[in-house]
Every structure is written in structure tokens, then in C-alpha cells.
Amino acid sequence: MEQRRLNGLAKIAPAVLVALGLATLTGCVSRPSPDVLKPVHLQARADETEVGVLTATNRTADTVRGGFGSAWADNLTYEQYAFSVPPDRKGTTIAYPTSTLDPERQFAVIGRKQLAKDAFVEEALRSVQPDGTIGIFVHGYNYSYQEALYRTAQIAADAKMPGAPILFSWPSAAAVAGYVADRDAALASRSALDSLVTSLSASGKVKRIVLFGHSMGGFLVMETVRQLKLQHRDDVVGKLAVILAAPDIDVDVFRSQLRDIGRMPTPISLLVSKDDRALVASSFIAGERPRVGRLDINDPVIEEAAVKERLRVIDITSIQASDGLGHDRYASLAKFGAQLASFETGRRSTAGDVGAYVFDAAGAAVASPFRLAGRVVGAQ
Structure with a gap:
């Protein structure tokens, strides 16, 4: 009996340590308050870089502090932001503004405006790329509104995106202990994300909507696409290009979602890493159920699947993470935007091209930044 207890403890210890690590990391790092959403006035600089971000959120507004909390709202709120981007930034780490702002090192909001829905759609259409593409970022678990907003600005700055990306911010509790609450909030946000996507797809100017979901945001993205499919909105689903980074989705749930969604014109892309320790913790919470974001592309079973x-399953382990857990590698992908675009354009011309790939960060400057990991099979 005692030996069985010891064996059980040995089995769960790694996941418990990861969960404790998540709590420790969050507790040690000072998280930004809604004060970072207040616009500041800066003197013009020769090296000044600005980026814009559009947001849609179903969080309830915090009328006292001027931000958005974790309570669920019945309607979407739309906003437009302008950011000053620091020239001396280090990797994907975000330096938030302080009372003594250093624009050389810190991001800062320099413009903020709430928009009516029609005005939001109009602004979004101005950001549509020449090929008709527009992008929506859906953040993951344990994110506040301001954290998700600044992350979107960082990605936009590093990718040198034309126009303003769109952030969809759902009411995460922004707390390590809020995992179950976040999952409920994500499920409750399906119709809100559905509404946003449908509004944008209604324009003939929009030919392709890149729906990029990170972690639990990937779960929300898949549930929303599934809902659209069950509503027979093939006109909307047909415009979607789904990318899931470190998706926190149970493998069997994902299979079920795929069955309901069926074949999409553009194959779903999965950005995975088998050493993602945050997903080890979520797997433990879920009764040691495997997560899609930790698929091992060297496994022949995964390759065949x-x-x-x-699916396009891309291993991004070679990209350096900044969170100590290997869960935020997606934030570093922005600087490889040209290479990713080249890869995606080539694959889009043969939309059935699927398989398993490895992203080689060291060789990203070459024409083809992906090297094949095993056999890549064409359309079935």
C-alpha cells in the first residue's frame, strides 16, 4: 500500500512542480494594472515607431479604473489603440509604462478611442491587406485585457504588419487559480467571437481571415469554427485560415471538433512543442489527458494523423521562449514573418498540402525556413 502511494506521488510530482512554477512565476512578476491603458503624450522622436491595434471584447468595462475586468458582458465593446514602440526592446519581453516613462525602453499607449460597431468594421477594413487578408488574435488562459493588448502590439511591431491587427479579448480571470473559470469563460465567448468573424467576413473586401488562437484561445477558436459550421455558415468558414499556437485542447476533444467541422479549404495549422511545461500542468489538471500543443511530430502516428x-503540424521548439515554460514561443514568430509568409503562400497554392514540419529558427533567413520532419504527403 505504501509503495503504491509513493509510486502515485512520483507520477504526479512533475506536474505539481510545473503548476507551482506557474504560480511562482506569476507571483514574482508584477502584472500591469489598467493604468497602462491611459494614453500618454510623447515628444516626437527620429526613431519613433507606432503601431495600431483594434480590439473587440466581451469583458465588462471597469468604470473605476478605465479598463476591462473578468466579468462576462452581454455585448461586445470595440476600441482602437495607437502604441509607441520602444526601439531598445529585448526579445518578446514587454516593458510596460511606468510613472517615469522611458519611451526608448517601454511600450506606451498614445491613443485610445471607443468605437461603435460600424466604425470598428470600417477601421478593420482599412487594415485588410492587398490580397484580402485580415488577422484576429485570440489570447489564452490567465491573461488580463491589458496584457493581451500589449502582446498584440508587440507582435504587430515585430512582424511589421501593415494596418492594425485585431485582438479578441475574452473574459479570462487573469489568475493561475482561474483555469476552470477560464475554460467556462472561453466556452461562453463562442457567440461573441462568431459575431466578430461574421461581421468582418460580410465584406467582399475580406477574402481571408487568419484566426490565430494561443493556448486556451485555440480551444475557443475551434469551438467557434465548429459553431459556425453547425450553423451552416460555410460562407464564413470558407474564408478562415486557422492557426493554433500551443493549443490547450484535449486530443480527443480536438478529434471531435474536427469531425464536426469537416474539411476546410485551408488546412488548420498547429504550432506545437513537446517540451511545453505549461501544457504538462493543464494535462495534469484534466486528469493527465494529452494536449494537442504537445504533439510529438517525430511519432509516426502523429504524422499519419x-x-x-x-493538418499542418509545425514543431516550433527551436524558437526561444521567454516565460521559462516553453509556452509563449508564438510571440517570437512575428520576427520570422517574411519566412512564414513565404511558406504559407507556397502551401496556399496547393491547399491540400499537409503533414509534419519543423521550424528551424537558426536557418530562418534562408528561402525555405522549414525542413521536413518525416514524410510530407500531398492532398488526400
């Missing part, structure tokens, strides 16, 4: 389900 990628072909069967028409």
Missing part, C-alpha cells in the same frame, strides 16, 4: 485529418 496529420495527413488523415488534413
Whole structure:
């Protein structure tokens, strides 16, 4: 009996340590308050860089502090932001503004405006790329509104995006202990994200909507696409290009979602890493159920499944993470934007091209930043 207890403890210890690590990391790092949403006035600089971000959120507004909290709202609120981007930034780490602002080192909001829905859509259409593409970022678990907003600005700055990306911010509790609450909030946000996507797709100017979901945001993205499919909105689903980074989705739930969604014109892309320790913790919370974001592309079973389900599974382990857990590698992908665009454009010309790939960060400057990890099979 005692030996069985010891074996059980040994089995769960790694996941418990990761969960404790998550709590420790969050507790040691000072998280930004809604004060960072207040616009500041800066003197013009020769090296000044600005980026814009559009937001849609179903969080309830915090009328006292001027931000948005974790309570669920019945309607979407739309905003437009302008950011000053620091020239001396280090990797993907975000330096938030302080009372003594250093624009050389810190991001800062320099413009903020609430928009009516029609005005929001109009602004979004101004950001549509020449090929008709527009992008929506859906953040993951344990994110506040301001954290998700600044992360979107960082990605936009590093990717040198034309126009303003769109952030969809759902009411995460922004707390390590809020995992279950966040999952409920994500599920409750399906119709809100559905509404946003549908509003944008209604324009003939929009040919392609890149729906990028990170972690639990990937779960929300898949549930929303599934809902659209069950509503027979093929006109909307047909415009979607789904990218899931470190998706916190149970493998069997994902299979079920894929069955309901069926074949999409553009195959779903998964950005995975088998050493993602945050997903080890979520797997433990879920009764040691495997997560999609930790798929091992060297496993022949995974490779065959990628072909069967028409997925592009891309291992991004070579990209350095900044969170100590290997869960935020997606934030570093922005600087490889040109290479990713080249890869995606080539694959889009043969939309059935699916399989397993490895992203080689060291060789990203070459024409083809992806090297094949095993057999890549064409359309089935």
C-alpha cells in the first residue's frame, strides 16, 4: 500500500512542480494594472515607431479604473489603440509604462478611442491587406485585457504588419487559480467571437481571415469554427485560415471538433512543442489527458494523423521562449514573418498540402525556413 502511494506521488510530482512554477512565476512578476491603458503624450522622436491595434471584447468595462475586468458582458465593446514602440526592446519581453516613462525602453499607449460597431468594421477594413487578408488574435488562459493588448502590439511591431491587427479579448480571470473559470469563460465567448468573424467576413473586401488562437484561445477558436459550421455558415468558414499556437485542447476533444467541422479549404495549422511545461500542468489538471500543443511530430502516428485529418503540424521548439515554460514561443514568430509568409503562400497554392514540419529558427533567413520532419504527403 505504501509503495503504491509513493509510486502515485512520483507520477504526479512533475506536474505539481510545473503548476507551482506557474504560480511562482506569476507571483514574482508584477502584472500591469489598467493604468497602462491611459494614453500618454510623447515628444516626437527620429526613431519613433507606432503601431495600431483594434480590439473587440466581451469583458465588462471597469468604470473605476478605465479598463476591462473578468466579468462576462452581454455585448461586445470595440476600441482602437495607437502604441509607441520602444526601439531598445529585448526579445518578446514587454516593458510596460511606468510613472517615469522611458519611451526608448517601454511600450506606451498614445491613443485610445471607443468605437461603435460600424466604425470598428470600417477601421478593420482599412487594415485588410492587398490580397484580402485580415488577422484576429485570440489570447489564452490567465491573461488580463491589458496584457493581451500589449502582446498584440508587440507582435504587430515585430512582424511589421501593415494596418492594425485585431485582438479578441475574452473574459479570462487573469489568475493561475482561474483555469476552470477560464475554460467556462472561453466556452461562453463562442457567440461573441462568431459575431466578430461574421461581421468582418460580410465584406467582399475580406477574402481571408487568419484566426490565430494561443493556448486556451485555440480551444475557443475551434469551438467557434465548429459553431459556425453547425450553423451552416460555410460562407464564413470558407474564408478562415486557422492557426493554433500551443493549443490547450484535449486530443480527443480536438478529434471531435474536427469531425464536426469537416474539411476546410485551408488546412488548420498547429504550432506545437513537446517540451511545453505549461501544457504538462493543464494535462495534469484534466486528469493527465494529452494536449494537442504537445504533439510529438517525430511519432509516426502523429504524422499519419496529420495527413488523415488534413493538418499542418509545425514543431516550433527551436524558437526561444521567454516565460521559462516553453509556452509563449508564438510571440517570437512575428520576427520570422517574411519566412512564414513565404511558406504559407507556397502551401496556399496547393491547399491540400499537409503533414509534419519543423521550424528551424537558426536557418530562418534562408528561402525555405522549414525542413521536413518525416514524410510530407500531398492532398488526400
